[in-house]
Amino acid sequence: MKKDPLKINISEFDEKRFGIRTAHAANITQENLGEVMDFCKANQVVFLVARCVTSEILAVHSMQRNGFLLMDTIMRFSVDVVNMYEAPGVDILPVRPVQPGEEDAVRALARETFRGYRGHYHEDVRLDPEKCDGIYASLAYEACVNNEETSIVHVCKIDGEIVGFDIQKTPSPGIGKGVLTAIAPSAQKRGVGLSFVQPKKDWFRSKGVTVTFSGINITNIPSQKLLIVQNYLPYDSIYTFHKWFD
Ligand SMILES: CC(C)(COP(=O)(O)OP(=O)(O)OC[C@H]1O[C@@H](n2cnc3c(N)ncnc32)[C@H](O)[C@@H]1OP(=O)(O)O)[C@@H](O)C(=O)NCCC(=O)NCCS
Structure with missing residues (x-):
């Protein structure tokens, strides 16, 4: 199955609300996780909301090893x-x-x-x-x-x-x-x-x-x-x- 490309951005909406430098990343994979970490470092991100499809188990394990905490699971319907x-x-x-x-x-x-x-x-x-x-x-x-x-x-x-x-x-x-x-x-x-x-x-x-x-x-x-x-x-x-x- 074709993978959706990584999306990553600074969230002004969250930053305004929480007063914390925040980024959102979606479609994380084992391959692009390094790019996510580099983006956060380059942009002095303090808080990252990170999403991946549940089949990306290798990415999940890497994130867990790096202190990412699971907050929720989204079921998508169409x-x-x-x-x-x-x-x-x-x-x-x-x-x-x-x-x-x-x-x-x-x-x-x-x-x-x-x-x-x-x-x-x-x-x-x-x-x-x-x-x-x-x-x-x-x-x-x-x-x-x-x-x-x-x-x-x-x-x-x-x-x-x-x-x-x-x-x-x-x-x-x-x-x-x-x-x-x-x-x-x-x-x-x-x-x-x-x-x-x-x-x-x-x-x-x-x-x-x-x-x-x-x-x-x-x-x-x-x-x-x-x-x-x-x-x-x-x-x-x-x-x-x-x-x-x-
Ligand atoms: C989820 C929500 C939108 C449902 O609205 P609602 O007006 O209560 O739903 P309806 O009365 O139209 O019910 C439609 C169906 O949903 C199901 N349903 C609704 N409330 C339910 C409940 N508390 N428990 C189990 N099933 C429920 C029923 O199966 C119903 O089907 P049925 O007619 O065959 O029984 C409402 O509970 C809500 O606003 N929840 C809080 C906010 C939220 O979670 N929003 C969604 C995330 S964006």
């Missing part, structure tokens, strides 16, 4: 848009694109829903949990205000309150990617999550997206079930390691 779940047309709650003025409500909902969420940031005892909670709130807020052609924020309102949002994007032509989904704890398990499927599908079609991907923490069973109900299938899996250089 589905051809044409095969996605067809909403039955009943019991579907009203969903529409976010409107100007709703950004703060979306941010507050993200903060509430992702408080203490066990993502890779929260799993790292060196990172302030309050600041970790804020990551998802910032991502959701920025998706609302940036209002890019290549992404969409859908919201679901019940009794005038936003109870859920779903953010999707198309990072390259024909390809879709799930960014963030959140249903208020008080509104979960009532079908709100499924109500986003048809609008998402319609948006993907309007953008010419034919296949879409979503990555979920392996411990997040409700989210994986929600993807499986929509006909997503397993695609691959990814380890997230953190390496501290100080």
Whole structure:
């Protein structure tokens, strides 16, 4: 199987939040790990978020020998848009694109829903949990205000309150990617999550997206079930390691 090329960059988003020089690396292999270490040294990186596919066992062993700590495992799912779940047309709650003025409500909902969420940031005892909670709130807020052609924020309102949002994007032509989904704890398990499927599908079609991907923490069973109900299938899996250089 063809390997995706190494991606490595300084993360201004994380640096601003944690006040620590941070880099992100993806598609790490045994062969390119030296390049990752050189990049971190040359750029005085203190904190590295390092990802590799789970089949790269030699890279995993090298990282472990070098003090990289495992933080989470991401299961990636994919589905051809044409095969996605067809909403039955009943019991579907009203969903529409976010409107100007709703950004703060979306941010507050993200903060509430992702408080203490066990993502890779929260799993790292060196990172302030309050600041970790804020990551998802910032991502959701920025998706609302940036209002890019290549992404969409859908919201679901019940009794005038936003109870859920779903953010999707198309990072390259024909390809879709799930960014963030959140249903208020008080509104979960009532079908709100499924109500986003048809609008998402319609948006993907309007953008010419034919296949879409979503990555979920392996411990997040409700989210994986929600993807499986929509006909997503397993695609691959990814380890997230953190390496501290100080
Ligand atoms: C995951 C999440 C989006 C699901 O939304 P939801 O509105 O509760 O889901 P729905 O009511 O539409 O349920 C859809 C399916 O998901 C499954 N599901 C939802 N919540 C579940 C739970 N707590 N446990 C087990 N299965 C669950 C069910 O199988 C359901 O299928 P069914 O109708 O056959 O029973 C919601 O729980 C959430 O926001 N969680 C916190 C944030 C998060 O983890 N986001 C995803 C990462 S980006």
